[in-house]
Amino acid sequence: MNFPTNLAAVYDRIDQFDPEKYARSRNFITGGVSYLSPYLSRGFITVPQVVKRLKDRGIGLEQAEKFIQELAWREFYTRTWFQKGDAIFEDIRHPQEGIERFGIPRGVLESSTGIQALDGALKNFPDTGYLHNHLRMYLASTICNVAKYHWLEPAQWLYYHLLDGDLASNALSWQWCAGTFSNKLYYANQENINRYTGSHQRGTFLDFDYEDLPSQPVPDHLCRSVEASLPFTPPKTLPLELEADIPTFIYTHYTLDPTFHEGEAGNRILVLEPSHFAKHPMSPKTMEFILSLAENIPGIQIFYGEYADLNLKGIFRDHPINVHFQGTREAHPSLAPGLQGEFNSFFSYWNKLSRQLS
Known part of the structure; x- marks a missing residue:
């Protein structure tokens, strides 16, 4: 998937987006997703701007509810970041259970997890900077809940490569999968992965019924832990030239x-x-x-x-x-700027937000 950086092309992407197709097919790797996340993460476009452009096309909450709900997840995560600050990089509600390893499985870095749908995507990931959301969830489930790694270092590695790397969305999504920001661990089995990725793989370490997955031994090839190298290259800059007497x-x-x-x-x-x-x-x-x-x-x-x-x-x-x-701080764009308070779950937030939107 290409991600143009011209504003007109991004607006066109919004205007061509079909939220009803998204609702039907978003869980499939080839589904009708919006590919707007890199622009939303960078604040290049805002959630209210996207919703307004949908409304200008005559698309209201009923038609676009599932998509707007996904946008609201992003707002929920940002609100949590505002409220908790750097605490989002720690186990936020419950300690992660059953941790046996830290770092990241070597098989993830080498695209050799043994799950074909994951390995094919991981092989290209550093070059594309993009993974479908369900692939991210499959990855987090495999690393945290099957291979029993703490979520933080794999999350840092994923964030490093993502074009749409949003610290709150990334960290809290990993915590949701690992059960530290939710009430249960998220598992994906091979049948689920096959269904939504179009693969036909059988006989893997994930090819079990959901109730049997937690009791399976950790595959040997996922026990080998490494520390991912995440070098940062500062941008090249020129001395600033600032005019006096203007803001x-x-x-x-x-x-x-x-x-x-x-x-x-x-x-x-x-x-x-x-x-x-x-x-x-x-x-x-x-x-x-x-x-x-x-x-x-x-x-x-x-x-x-x-x-x-x-x-x-x-x-x-x-x-x-x-x-x-320090300076003049203007409001962060929000679907419901007047909605106050902390929310213990996304759906407690969504219930209030959706009433305001409708």
Whole structure:
């Protein structure tokens, strides 16, 4: 799947998207998914913008409910990140049970898990930066619940390569699968994988009924643990040239909306903080994608350094990544900006949100 970085092409992708086909087929690897996640993760487009474009086509909540619900998952995860901060990188509700290993299975890095549908996708993953959501769930289930690894290091490895790497969506999805952000472990057996990927594999370590999967021994080839290498290459930058007496608009790799104060005079800076990437590195391919998206913002300059070192008070859109920024903080785009409080589960959030949307 190609991911163009031109705003007009992304808008066209939204306008061509069929939410009813999505509802019917989204669980299938070849299903009618939107391929919007890399742009949503980077704030290049926002959830309210997507819903508005659907409404402008006459598509309401009834037709698009399943898709809007998936967008709401993203908002739920972001809300959780706002509320809990770096605690999302720890077991958030319950300690993970049955951990026997840390690191990541060598078979994952070598695309040799023994599950053909996974291995075929993993072989191309570093080059594409994309995995269907169900493949991510199959992977997390296999690593955490079958091979009994702690979720954090595999999640960091996946985030490193994902074009749509969103720290909250990624970490909390892994925790949902591992049972630390949910009430039970998520398992995928071979029959389920075959159904949704179109494979026909039998006789694997996942080819059991669901009630029998937890009692199966860990396959030897998944016991070999390694530490994934996640080198970060800083972007090349030029010295900033800032005009006095005009505002400065600040962007991050999560808030790259070209319509943010569009057409207003101002300095525009994409701030990429070394302290952040030391903790959460990403691949050169993902950084290249981000910088290409930023080119849609006229006059934007790249600053690889700490925001505090700019010694200014910019104007920026609120996000968990920039809670320490000083300046004018504008509201994070949301489907229900007035919805207050913490929610213990997605569906308690969705029940209130859907009433407001309808």
